[in-house]
Amino acid sequence: MKPAGPLFHAFAVVVVSAWLLLAFAFLLVTRRLPAGLVGKAMLAPFRRRHRATLVAFRPEQGRCFVADVAAGVPSDADVGSRLVLLEDGVPLPHAHCTHDEIRRLGGGRYSHWGAQLWFATSDDSDPRTNGRRYSVEER
Amino acid sequence: MSALLDLFACPACQRRLERDGDALRCTCGSRHPIVRGVPRFVPDDGYVGSFSFEWNTHDTTQLDSKRGDSMTADTLRAKTGLTEADLRGKLVLDAGLGSGRFSEVLAGLGARVIGVDLSLAVEAARKNLGDRDDVIVAQADIGRLPFLRETFDVIVSIGVLHHTPDTRKHFEALVPLLKPGGTIAIWVYPDEGDYQTRNHWIPWTNKLPPRLFYEWCRWFVRVMQKRRGSRLQSLIARLFPYSRQSYGAENDVLDLFDGYSPRYHGIHSPDQVLGWFRDADLIDLWSGPAHTSVRGRKP
Numbered sequence: 001m002k003p004a005g006p007l008f009h010a011f012a013v014v015v016v017s018a019w020l021l022l023a024f025a026f027l028l029v030t031r032r033l034p035a036g037l038v039g040k041a042m043l044a045p046f047r048r049r050h051r052a053t054l055v056a057f058r059p060e061q062g063r064c065f066v067a068d069v070a071a072g073v074p075s076d077a078d079v080g081s082r083l084v085l086l087e088d089g090v091p092l093p094h095a096h097c098t099h100d101e102i103r104r105l106g107g108g109r110y111s112h113w114g115a116q117l118w119f120a121t122s123d124d125s126d127p128r129t130n131g132r133r134y135s136v137e138e139r
Numbered sequence: 140m141s142a143l144l145d146l147f148a149c150p151a152c153q154r155r156l157e158r159d160g161d162a163l164r165c166t167c168g169s170r171h172p173i174v175r176g177v178p179r180f181v182p183d184d185g186y187v188g189s190f191s192f193e194w195n196t197h198d199t200t201q202l203d204s205k206r207g208d209s210m211t212a213d214t215l216r217a218k219t220g221l222t223e224a225d226l227r228g229k230l231v232l233d234a235g236l237g238s239g240r241f242s243e244v245l246a247g248l249g250a251r252v253i254g255v256d257l258s259l260a261v262e263a264a265r266k267n268l269g270d271r272d273d274v275i276v277a278q279a280d281i282g283r284l285p286f287l288r289e290t291f292d293v294i295v296s297i298g299v300l301h302h303t304p305d306t307r308k309h310f311e312a313l314v315p316l317l318k319p320g321g322t323i324a325i326w327v328y329p330d331e332g333d334y335q336t337r338n339h340w341i342p343w344t345n346k347l348p349p350r351l352f353y354e355w356c357r358w359f360v361r362v363m364q365k366r367r368g369s370r371l372q373s374l375i376a377r378l379f380p381y382s383r384q385s386y387g388a389e390n391d392v393l394d395l396f397d398g399y400s401p402r403y404h405g406i407h408s409p410d411q412v413l414g415w416f417r418d419a420d421l422i423d424l425w426s427g428p429a430h431t432s433v434r435g436r437k438p
Contacts, residue, residue: 012358016351020343023340023343027339062217080376082368
């Protein structure tokens with residue numbers, strides 16, 4: 001396929017964005033999308049940043065383990081998470097992953113979902129026995 | 140052309156087809172042309188025009204041989220649980236092959252593969268899979284496939300059936316094509332999280348002309364990558380879920396377009412999919428970590 005010219009590209013961006021804004025308004029008004037998310041996102045910068053050490057891990061499926069984190073911290077299940085998972089103080093590389101990716105690919109992928117952290121360790125080892133310390137902090 | 144061509148049957152009367160120049164012909168009078176090396180059992184790409192555009196635009200984006208990684212092989216293993224031992228020497232139907240990414244892996248594991256797709260993705264697949272004897276590509280409708288009953292040892296359909304007008308009905312159309320003892324493995328969109336949210340957008344996004352929406356997708360992925368990790372990006376990703384996988388920007392563009400452009404976008408619960416397998420009298424059911432990936436065997 002021939003690459004689009006800059007004019008067509010700009011036209012597409014404007015027209016489709018306008019169409020999607022219209023769709024967004026409709027979906028909000030008809031409550032198909034959660035309106036509370038937008039409000040939560042506005043308040044998020046004023047909250048105190050959360051830090052904690054994770055202590056209990058449950059195996060989920062594949063390479064994935066689950067740990068509990070504090071409820072009420074914005075997560076990817078609502079407004080979007082800013083939680084960073086640290087392994088012995090070093091941030092793991094892939095946040096906001098799908099749970100399927102974490103199970104399949106491991107390698108330090110994680111997701112903060114509701115009051116839980118779904119994650120795989122950097123080398124897919126078992127966090128209950130690998131002797132490393134896992135903590136989270138909101139950035 | 141591949142000996143696999145002999146396996147095609149008339150979709151109307153179920154008789155074997157005979158080669159007749161650049162076509163396959165049935166004694167009932169039906170004729171199916173072979174165009175650019177691809178037997179055609181449908182007059183056009185029906186309701187899947189977006190896939191025709193998508194796979195001919197991103198013909199190699201998800202091919203392991205071009206990427207130099209095992210993205211597709213990993214996905215195949217995770218979503219079907221099939222191993223080389225299950226596939227070597229087997230006749231496999233790849234139902235909805237797209238640009239041929241799974242067919243390439245299946246053939247690499249020693250299977251003989253027939254890949255079918257309703258869309259013009261078959262052009263890309265044919266280009267990618269070439270003239271090899273162990274793979275043949277055909278343009279056909281999964282709901283009316285040109286094969287005799289009990290033809291295949293293995294049938295795989297990953298991420299395809301939910302794009303048909305009736306996911307269950309199209310799954311049920313595949314089962315008779317399995318040999319006794321054969322295995323069928325599918326993955327469909329789950330009825331959860333991002334897939335539910337996306338379902339609300341689809342009636343709006345799939346009305347857009349593919350080329351126009353595709354250009355927007357390219358812009359959107361670029362903007363979101365610049366905003367990666369920001370609160371705004373997280374919020375947008377929740378309200379308008381898009382691919383943020385670690386397979387590169389081109390794959391993200393492809394996935395975004397793929398997720399929002401199809402005419403049909405079925406979502407299903409794991410129990411629902413397992414129920415289809417049970418109702419079809421399939422046994423030894425396996426459900427993969429991707430929840431709605433289910434595999435079963437015909438007794």
